[in-house]
Amino acid sequence: MKLLGISFGRKGRSCDIITKQVLLAAKEAGAQVKFINTIQMDIGHCKSCAACIAGRDRGGQITCALKDDYHILEEAVLDADAIIVTAPVYALGPVGQLKNFIDRFGPAHDIAGATHEQEKRKAAGAALLDERMFTRKYVGYISVGGAITHNWVSMGLPGFKMFAASSCWIPVGQMDVWDMGRRANPAFDAELMAQAGAFGRHIAGCEGKSPAAVEWFGDEGICPVCHNRFISIDAGAMADDVECPLCGIHGSLEIVDGKIRVAFSEKEQNRARGRWEGQLEHYNEINSMIETAIPKLMAHKEDMKELMAPYEGFEDTY
Ligand SMILES: Cc1cc2nc3c(=O)[nH]c(=O)nc-3n(C[C@H](O)[C@H](O)[C@H](O)COP(=O)(O)O)c2cc1C
Numbered sequence: 001m002k003l004l005g006i007s008f009g010r011k012g013r014s015c016d017i018i019t020k021q022v023l024l025a026a027k028e029a030g031a032q033v034k035f036i037n038t039i040q041m042d043i044g045h046c047k048s049c050a051a052c053i054a055g056r057d058r059g060g061q062i063t064c065a066l067k068d069d070y071h072i073l074e075e076a077v078l079d080a081d082a083i084i085v086t087a088p089v090y091a092l093g094p095v096g097q098l099k100n101f102i103d104r105f106g107p108a109h110d111i112a113g114a115t116h117e118q119e120k121r122k123a124a125g126a127a128l129l130d131e132r133m134f135t136r137k138y139v140g141y142i143s144v145g146g147a148i149t150h151n152w153v154s155m156g157l158p159g160f161k162m163f164a165a166s167s168c169w170i171p172v173g174q175m176d177v178w179d180m181g182r183r184a185n186p187a188f189d190a191e192l193m194a195q196a197g198a199f200g201r202h203i204a205g206c207e208g209k210s211p212a213a214v215e216w217f218g219d220e221g222i223c224p225v226c227h228n229r230f231i232s233i234d235a236g237a238m239a240d241d242v243e244c245p246l247c248g249i250h251g252s253l254e255i256v257d258g259k260i261r262v263a264f265s266e267k268e269q270n271r272a273r274g275r276w277e278g279q280l281e282h283y284n285e286i287n288s289m290i291e292t293a294i295p296k297l298m299a300h301k302e303d304m305k306e307l308m309a310p311y312e313g314f315e316d317t318y
Contacts, residue, residue, distance in 0.1 A: 001138075001207040003031040004080035006073070008038050008087035008098050014144050015086040017186045018177065018196050022084050022142070025200030031207075036076055038097060041069035045100045052108035056117055061130055062108050070104055077105065078130065082138040082172075082203050085163055089145035089178075093155040098163075106166040109133050111276070112283035138172045138206045139164040140199060140217070145178040153178045158228045161246045165274035172206050173217025174227065175199060222262050223247055225272040231262060247272035 005023045009015025016037055023033040044066055051065035064070055077083055087094040111134075118129050141163070143156030157176050164171060175195060183189050186196075202217040221227035223244040231253075232245040240252040242262060249272045251264035271277045300307065 001026075001031045001081045001204060002079065003033050003082045003084065003203060004076055005033065005035045005084045006038060006076075006086065007035070008085075008095050009144060010039055010088075011037050014177075014180050014186050015088055015142070018142055018144065018175075018192070019084060019086040021186075021193050021196035022140075022200035022203070025197035026204040027200075029201045029204035031082070031200075031204040034076065034080070036073065038069075038073065038101075041072065041097070043070045043073065043097050043100045043104075044068050046103040052104075053113070056108075056114065056129065059121070059126060062114065062133070064104050064108065066104070070101065073101060074105060078132040080137060081135070082140075082206065083164075083169075084140045084142065084199075084203065085160060086142040086144060087156075087160070089143055089147075089153045089156040092152065094143065094159040099159065102162050106162050110166040110279060110283065111168040112279040116283070133167060136211070137164070137167075137169040138203060138214070139169050140172050140203050141174040142196075142199075143174070143176050144180060146181040148179050148182060150176075150178055158226075158230050158246055161226050161228065161274070166279065168274060168276055168279055170206075170211045170214055171226070171274070172214050173199060173202055175218055223249075223251075224264055225249065225269050225274065244272075247274065248278065 003023065003026050005019040007015040007019045020035060023031075023035055027033045046064075047066065049065055052062050056062045064074070085098070087098045090096070093099075114129055114133060118134070120126075121128050141157060141160040143153060143160065145153035145156055147153065153176065156178075157174055160174070177186075177192065180186070183192070186192055199217055202215075206214050216227060219227065221229050222231055223246065225247045226244065228244070228246055230245055232243045233253075234241075239254070241250055242253045243250050244264070249264055249268040251262045251268065254261045254263065269275070271281060273279070273282065
């Protein structure tokens with residue numbers, strides 16, 4: 001197994017040390033490991049130019065048109081069999097650089113769209129899309145925060161979910177690490193380092209396993225699919241209609257012996273974002289939007305210029 005560890009933290013600091021501990025243990029368990037720290041990398045944000053999808057649909061490869069260090073990370077990710085992503089919490093969620101990478105990598109590599117395109121190319125005998133994106137990689141997440149209380153890292157791990165969801169890769173576990181301020185250095189905390197080592201051995205042990213055979217490492221959370229603790233409830237909603245907003249699936253909330261339980265049916269779990277059915281649902285959703293939007297644009301062909309005049313004449317004010 002080729003295991004890549006990516007740290008979005010400062011060089012030589014908490015995220016790096018914890019990630020390296022995972023990699024050291026995985027290496028001992030037989031994995032071939034690689035480590036990348038991204039802090040000095042220039043990974044700009046997606047500008048929504050859609051060149052990645054246009055390239056895919058025109059017979060080319062899925063690649064971002066922006067020229068920066070994103071491509072180094074994309075290549076390393078595609079080349080790995082397993083990836084461990086570690087990011088510090090900034091302002092309650094993962095550092096923006098991780099979100100920048102996710103925005104540029106995730107939607108572009110949507111498995112439903114890519115599979116549809118690959119099947120067309122196979123039927124036509126055309127040049128294929130990079131096969132590496134279709135190999136189901138094992139993915140683990142580590143969120144690292146400085147604050148004493150968990151409520152300061154509440155949107156850390158949930159922010160990692162979309163790293164692998166569009167590709168339908170296999171999440172294998174997570175660590176929610178906070179209180180780094182008082183720890184001073186993760187290496188001072190033997191329990192934390194042992195947990196990171198166990199995570200490394202767990203990932204190495206996933207090699208060759210089907211998604212169903214992979215056991216989850218870490219906090220089980222509330223949602224059985226993403227193992228996060230997020231649940232959204234509409235005001236006045238019935239107890240049998242709560243949602244995991246990360247997976248986009250509905251469940252029933254129960255109170256048993258004073259304890260909250262949320263049950264998600266097998267059917268709902270299968271339509272989670274990050275699973276094949278969920279990705280297909282979203283692919284069809286996007287295509288249906290196009291079908292609705294095009295006739296509207298056609299209907300406004302004549303009055304479009306007049307309709308847009310107040311907005312186009314309104315210049316940026318710096
Ligand atoms: C701009 C900024 C915002 C931060 N916001 C939070 C926060 O909301 N919650 C938290 O627990 N820690 C927060 N931290 C602390 C970092 O998560 C913590 O120092 C972490 O260990 C950094 O990882 P590193 O040591 O690998 O660089 C913040 C740090 C910075 C620089």
